[in-house]
Amino acid sequence: MNKHELPKTYDFKLTEPRIYAMWEAGGYFQPWNDPNKPDFDPTIKPFVIAIPPPNVTGELHLGHAMFVSVEDLMIRYHRMKGIPTLWIPGTDHAGIATQLMVERHLLQTEEVTRETLGREEFLKRTWEWKRKYGSIITNQIRRLGASCDWTRERFTLDPGLSRAVREAFVRLYEKGLIYRGLRLINWSPGLKTAVSDLEVEYSEEEVTLYYFKYMLKDSDEFIPVATIRPETILGDTAVAVHPADERYKKFIGRTAIVPILNREIPVIADEYVSMEFGTGALKITPGHDPNDYEIAQRHNLPIISVLDAEARINENGGKYKGQDRFEARKNLWEDMRAAGLTLKEEKYVTTIPRSQRGGEIIEPMISTQWFVKMDSLAQAALEAVRDGRIRIVPERFEKIYFNWLENIKDWCISRQLWWGHRIPVWYCPDGHMTVAREDPTQCATCGSQDIHQDEDVLDTWFSSGLWPFSTLGWPDETPDYKYFYPTSYMETGYDILFFWVARMIMMGLEFTGQVPFHTVYLHGLVRDEIGRKMSKTTGNVMDPLEVMDQFGTDALRFTLLVGSTPGNDMNLSVKKVEANRNFANKLWNIGRFVINAVSSVAPQAPDTESQSPITDHWTLADSWIWARLQQLIRDVERQFQNFQYGQAGQQIYDFIWSDFADWYVEIAKEQMKNPKTETQTAVTLARVFDVSLRMLHPFTPFVTEELWGHLRSAILQSPISSLAKDWPQALIVARFPEPRKPEGWEAQKITDFELIREIVRSIRNLRAEKSVAPAKKIAAIFVAGAKTDLLKEQSRVIASLAGLDASQLSIHQSLNEKPQDSAPLVVGSVEIYIPLAGMVNLAEERARLEKELKEAESHIERLEKLLAGDFAHKAPPALVQKEREKLASYKETAEKIKAQLK
RNA sequence: GGGCGCUUAGCUCAGUUGGUUAGAGCGUCUCUCUUACACAGAGAAGGUCAGGGGUUCGAGUCCCUUAGCGCCCACCA
Numbered sequence A: 001m002n003k004h005e006l007p008k009t010y011d012f013k014l015t016e017p018r019i020y021a022m023w024e025a026g027g028y029f030q031p032w033n034d035p036n037k038p039d040f041d042p043t044i045k046p047f048v049i050a051i052p053p054p055n056v057t058g059e060l061h062l063g064h065a066m067f068v069s070v071e072d073l074m075i076r077y078h079r080m081k082g083i084p085t086l087w088i089p090g091t092d093h094a095g096i097a098t099q100l101m102v103e104r105h106l107l108q109t110e111e112v113t114r115e116t117l118g119r120e121e122f123l124k125r126t127w128e129w130k131r132k133y134g135s136i137i138t139n140q141i142r143r144l145g146a147s148c149d150w151t152r153e154r155f156t157l158d159p160g161l162s163r164a165v166r167e168a169f170v171r172l173y174e175k176g177l178i179y180r181g182l183r184l185i186n187w188s189p190g191l192k193t194a195v196s197d198l199e200v201e202y203s204e205e206e207v208t209l210y211y212f213k214y215m216l217k218d219s220d221e222f223i224p225v226a227t228i229r230p231e232t233i234l235g236d237t238a239v240a241v242h243p244a245d246e247r248y249k250k251f252i253g254r255t256a257i258v259p260i261l262n263r264e265i266p267v268i269a270d271e272y273v274s275m276e277f278g279t280g281a282l283k284i285t286p287g288h289d290p291n292d293y294e295i296a297q298r299h300n301l302p303i304i305s306v307l308d309a310e311a312r313i314n315e316n317g318g319k320y321k322g323q324d325r326f327e328a329r330k331n332l333w334e335d336m337r338a339a340g341l342t343l344k345e346e347k348y349v350t351t352i353p354r355s356q357r358g359g360e361i362i363e364p365m366i367s368t369q370w371f372v373k374m375d376s377l378a379q380a381a382l383e384a385v386r387d388g389r390i391r392i393v394p395e396r397f398e399k400i401y402f403n404w405l406e407n408i409k410d411w412c413i414s415r416q417l418w419w420g421h422r423i424p425v426w427y428c429p430d431g432h433m434t435v436a437r438e439d440p441t442q443c444a445t446c447g448s449q450d451i452h453q454d455e456d457v458l459d460t461w462f463s464s465g466l467w468p469f470s471t472l473g474w475p476d477e478t479p480d481y482k483y484f485y486p487t488s489y490m491e492t493g494y495d496i497l498f499f500w501v502a503r504m505i506m507m508g509l510e511f512t513g514q515v516p517f518h519t520v521y522l523h524g525l526v527r528d529e530i531g532r533k534m535s536k537t538t539g540n541v542m543d544p545l546e547v548m549d550q551f552g553t554d555a556l557r558f559t560l561l562v563g564s565t566p567g568n569d570m571n572l573s574v575k576k577v578e579a580n581r582n583f584a585n586k587l588w589n590i591g592r593f594v595i596n597a598v599s600s601v602a603p604q605a606p607d608t609e610s611q612s613p614i615t616d617h618w619t620l621a622d623s624w625i626w627a628r629l630q631q632l633i634r635d636v637e638r639q640f641q642n643f644q645y646g647q648a649g650q651q652i653y654d655f656i657w658s659d660f661a662d663w664y665v666e667i668a669k670e671q672m673k674n675p676k677t678e679t680q681t682a683v684t685l686a687r688v689f690d691v692s693l694r695m696l697h698p699f700t701p702f703v704t705e706e707l708w709g710h711l712r713s714a715i716l717q718s719p720i721s722s723l724a725k726d727w728p729q730a731l732i733v734a735r736f737p738e739p740r741k742p743e744g745w746e747a748q749k750i751t752d753f754e755l756i757r758e759i760v761r762s763i764r765n766l767r768a769e770k771s772v773a774p775a776k777k778i779a780a781i782f783v784a785g786a787k788t789d790l791l792k793e794q795s796r797v798i799a800s801l802a803g804l805d806a807s808q809l810s811i812h813q814s815l816n817e818k819p820q821d822s823a824p825l826v827v828g829s830v831e832i833y834i835p836l837a838g839m840v841n842l843a844e845e846r847a848r849l850e851k852e853l854k855e856a857e858s859h860i861e862r863l864e865k866l867l868a869g870d871f872a873h874k875a876p877p878a879l880v881q882k883e884r885e886k887l888a889s890y891k892e893t894a895e896k897i898k899a900q901l902k
Numbered sequence B: 001g002g003g004c005g006c007u008u009a010g011c012u013c014a015g016u017u018g019g020u021u022a023g024a025g026c027g028u029c030u031c032u033c034u035u036a037c038a039c040a041g042a043g044a045a046g047g048u049c050a051g052g053g054g055u056u057c058g059a060g061u062c063c064c065u066u067a068g069c070g071c072c073c074a075c076c077a
Helices: A012-025 A062-080 A095-109 A119-143 A159-174 A230-235 A290-299 A315-320 A325-338 A375-386 A396-406 A460-464 A479-484 A494-512 A544-551 A553-561 A574-599 A620-641 A645-673 A675-696 A701-716 A744-769 A785-793 A795-802 A842-868 A877-901
Strands: A047-050 A085-088 A178-188 A193-195 A200-215 A222-227 A238-241 A255-257 A264-269 A281-284 A342-355 A363-372 A391-393 A425-427 A433-435 A489-493 A519-523 A778-783 A804-812 A822-827 A830-835
Touching: A012 A119, A012 A553, A012 A701, A047 A062, A047 A489, A062 A085, A062 A119, A062 A489, A062 A519, A062 A544, A062 A553, A095 A119, A119 A544, A159 A178, A159 A433, A159 A460, A159 A494, A193 A363, A200 A230, A200 A255, A222 A230, A222 A238, A222 A281, A230 A315, A230 A325, A238 A290, A281 A290, A290 A363, A315 A325, A325 A342, A375 A396, A375 A494, A391 A396, A396 A494, A460 A494, A489 A494, A494 A519, A544 A553, A544 A574, A553 A574, A553 A645, A553 A701, A574 A645, A574 A675, A574 A701, A620 A645, A620 A675, A620 A744, A645 A675, A645 A795, A675 A701, A744 A785, A744 A795, A744 A822, A744 A830, A785 A795, A785 A804, A785 A830, A795 A804, A822 A842, A822 A877, A842 A877
Parallel strands: A047 A085, A238 A264, A391 A519, A489 A519, A778 A804
Antiparallel strands: A178 A193, A178 A363, A200 A222, A200 A342, A238 A281, A255 A264, A425 A433, A778 A830, A822 A830
């Protein structure tokens, strides 16, 4: 009959790709106020998020699903508020990760290493790889429903962004904030590159602590020393003891002999040495230990490096040259044992530095690298958060942020890799450095044309740090940059607060003089259902693509958004996603019902212009659901303002399922049968459903868009078409509901309806208790007192929902004699008698009533005590009033029950 | 060594200006394929909100403390 025959089950597989294509083709992802267009209005403030760029060769994981869900929610919400909204997408070249991937691939397929290919060829291959696979991740982001402006997509190695990197480097250099120097840095022997402090992870491990003798020159005396890395003995340049240590005082200033190598080194005194720990004496290896390095600086000790790039012993290691560090450790120890220099070995638990990427043990090494001076940058970044220009949500991360920045050390930014932004510095044979924005042809100092560029590339995070403005055209003052910068929110996982967020803030302030965003929202990590980190080795990785295949994108998104709170990790289980798939389907079926109702409105239906559903002929249910909806809109708005997205989603869910579907829709079925109420019911259904879809859209964009389209066209083709006359083509740009001040009638309607609802529930309850067949209509007698009019008015509703026989239903203000052979119920001040011939067991009924009486009385007791105390004059009057009313109601109930029991 | 988070129904978790004997989903039990939906409907059972102390008229919510779990930061060989 109607044109809107929708299938019984929501088919997300067909719907999602179609809807996404519609959005993208419709240009909805682009800000409606565009600085590059003639009708641009610069006075309208936009809402902007720069996406955390996924690795260009990465694969979609739940971390992506999480940030897309949250950011798309933020973006869609603001877009629906009518704000010009821009979500800038893009990808990160991810230096180490990508280079490793390509290297591995080349080795597998062609059996070549990057070294044999050479730098130029290797980079060519990597670009090919990027071109071939780089769009996989962005397409997967699309599948999540991300409403990014793909016309503004960026890649960190794009010419524009590369220019920004150079600009940033040169400016910092010219300001003296970038320097090159020989320093002790963290070296990754597996990756053969320096890494920053952040890229080193420490894990507690059990190792061996080796005790040995440091023999003193020309003497049988020795100083006992302990180490966990015996191979570093080869690089020792001193033995240190505490100046006040009675045991070793006498050795200070003497000479010790390095085992096996027989090098002579001094015994020095330094307060750093702890007398209580170990043997109280310390071997000093400035070339391979940060503390020793500092001590060496104080005492002017030589620095000897004994390891090469792959952590093999170098020429300074005598006969151990060429041996791997662990091999050398074993061999050296054996030799020392043979020489009678060892004392003992014991098990020892300590923190071991490991590479975040490769997992191998990081080796501190002396090396020439590029650094960024952090003091002034960090200071500015601290200020920005302290003075509130940037707000971090949840707030507790501010402390963590402060703590890190207050203790920050210079940032090693050079990497011995090929894939990345090459350091824009050229050297001539005389050692002059030329630092330039454009590739120079000659040395800036001496004019020599024999110049070569620094071999190293920059840390990936250097370019990521520029992301919020480099994507908008900086350093040029482009229209996009001028309008969209600074961005609004920065949304990302708390695990990259230091790596990325802090650096963006520092660089943003340094280069643009503005905070790059005013709000940082940090989400938690997604873990498996029992809280374990998802990892390939544990085998508990959930693939978002599979989850979406099985349950749909909306279900996954809703699950990630609801039940997770900012900054807290969440445990994700398939069960939850399934439950939310069910919700999408529930919504779908509510939609089918609503659309059907709209389509069946009689042609001569009256006009529906009135915006308020409160006219004389609107039913209690109509008014109630509308009032509840207004309440919900207010709650949701508040929740959005406070970043409580999960809470907002949950409330919308509850409203739709528990209020709208379970109650209003059921009542609507009855009202639709009555020509008098048919139209208003369809209108109410349509309105409430429309608003629900709008509110839900940022959470579950696909199913809501699809349903809204059907709803809209159903309305436009119906006699109530004026309802949708101002609606746009697509829900994605429809207005998000605005909260209104509660109107006077709302509270009363809600209270009245609650009574009806309680009455229905208690009758249903009784039916279940008495095992009355569900289809059986039963009689009922109501004694309603002051509520008589209300009940009379609602008798049809009560009858249909509670399965009563309308012809055997009577409502009295009072009754002299209580009906015989009936089960008595008391709801508030209303008494209900259900005649159940032969099924009423007097003893049972008494027991039930007594139980209810006891409950009411315990409430009375509690409330009386409460109201007799300080509560009555200390608590807010409105609250006291509410409790008084409750007490009165319980008292009435109790009296009614007592009367029953007589 | 600092700092932070978590501990609420059998399970996974919500519960943000403290307001009155706690909510959801899943699971369990009883009914029902009632013309939107069995990916559903109706009903039910289930919690001394980790333990202790305090502030308050009132605490799951604020303060102190203890315990367990987890995370971050930190140079003790």
